[in-house]
Amino acid sequence: MSKPTTTWFDTLTASVQALGAASREYCMAERAARSALWNTDPTRVFPVAGAVSVPRRNVVRPHHDALRQLRALHTEMHERTKTLYENAAETYAHGAATALHSVLVGERPEYVELRHRSGSYVRPTAPLPDLRPLLGEWAGSCRLATLREQVEEREHARAVVADFEFFEDLAGCVNPEWSHASDQAAGLADSAQAYGETAESALYFVLLTGRTHRDGEDGR
Template identity: 35%
Template sequence: MPEKKIQHWTGSLADSVYALYETANEYRTAHRAAEVAATTVDFVRRMTHEGRISIEGPTTAFGRASTRSPHGQALTVLHRLYGTVESETAGRYEEAALLYASGAAWAVRAVLDGKKPPVVAFRVDDHGDPAPHSMDIPGLDTWVDGPALDAAYNTLQRCMQAAEYGEHLADQDYVSDHEAGEMHHALDQARGLADAAFAYGLLAQRAVSFSLITARRARESELAQAHAAKQPDQPTP
C-alpha cells in the first residue's frame, strides 16, 4: 500500500478556509434559489386562475355544493413552503458566512502571530455548534488589498451592530413609536449581514494566502534542499 502523503500545515490551513467558503457559498446559492422560487408564487405579482372545482359531500350553509380554487390552493401551499425554505436557508447562509469570515480572519491572525495551525479551530456555543471568532485582521497595512479589506470590515460591523440593536429593541416588553421606527430601520440594515460577511470572507481568504507566502517559500526551500541532498555526487570533470 502506498504511503499516505502528509499535507503541510500551510496547505491544510488553506483547505480548511476554502471548505468554509464552499459551505457558505452552498447556502448562499440555496438561499438565492429559494428567493427566486418564492417570487414565482407571490400573490401580488401572480394571477390566480378563476376556475373552481366542486367537492362532493359537504355543502355550504345555503345547501349548495362546496367548491374551491385548486390553483389558488396550490399557490397558497407553495407560498408557505417556499417561505419556510427561504427563511431556513437565510439563517443557514448567515451562520455559514459568519463562520467563513471569522475563520479566515482567525487564520490570518494566527499566521501573523507566528503560529502554525493545520486547520481553523472554533469554540462551540451552548448548543454545541461552532461559534464565530472576532472579525478584525490587524497588521496588513502594506497589503495591496488592505483598504478594500478595511472597507468590507466596516460594512460588516455596521450590519452586525444593526442586527444586535434591532434584536435588543425587539426583545423589549414596550417599544415606543420612535424606537419601533429605529428597530425596523436596524433590522432592514441587518438583512445585509450575510452578504457583508461573505464579501469580507472573500477578502480575508485572500489575506490568508498573502500571510502564508513566507511559510510556503520556506517550505519550498526545505523541499529543494532535501531533494538536492538525495542526489548522488556528480564527478568533477
C-alpha cells in the same frame, strides 16, 4: 511508498476554503428560495378562478390552493436558507480572520477551530480583528478594513433587531432606528461573505510571501 506529508498550511487553507464553499452554497440556495417565493407572490400572480366540486368541501379552487401551499413551502425554505447563509457567512468571516491573524503573528494552526451546536456554528463573541498593522503592503488591506467595518455595523444592527422574528418587516417602521437597523441587518450575510473571501486572499498572500516567519525562523 510513504504517504506524502500534509503540512499545517495545507490543512489550514483547506479549512478556510471549505468554510467559503459552504457559505457560497447557502448563498445560492437562499437566492433560489427567494426567487421561488417571488414566483408565488399574490400581488404578481393572479390565480385562475376555476373551481372543482369536492365531496364534503363544497368547491375547491385548484390553482388558488396550489399557490397558497407553494407559497407556504417557499416561505419556510427561504427563511431557513437565509438563516443558514447568515450563519455560514459569519463563520467564514470569523474563521478566515482567525486563521489569517494566527499566521501573521507566527502561529501554525492546522485547522480553523469552531464550535458547532444544533446544526449551526457558534460565532465567536470577539469582534473581527484589525489586521491592517500586520498586513503591511498587501494591496487589499484597505478593502479588508472597510469590509470589517461593514460587518461590525451589520452585526450590531442584527443585535438591535434580534428580538424580532421577521426583522425585514421593520424596514417601513416609523421608528427610524429600527428601520435603519433592519436595512443594515439584511445585508449581513453578503458583507460577511465578502469579508471572508478577502481575508482568504490575504491568507494566501501571507503564506506565499513568507510573512509567517517569526524573527529568526526560516518557516520550515
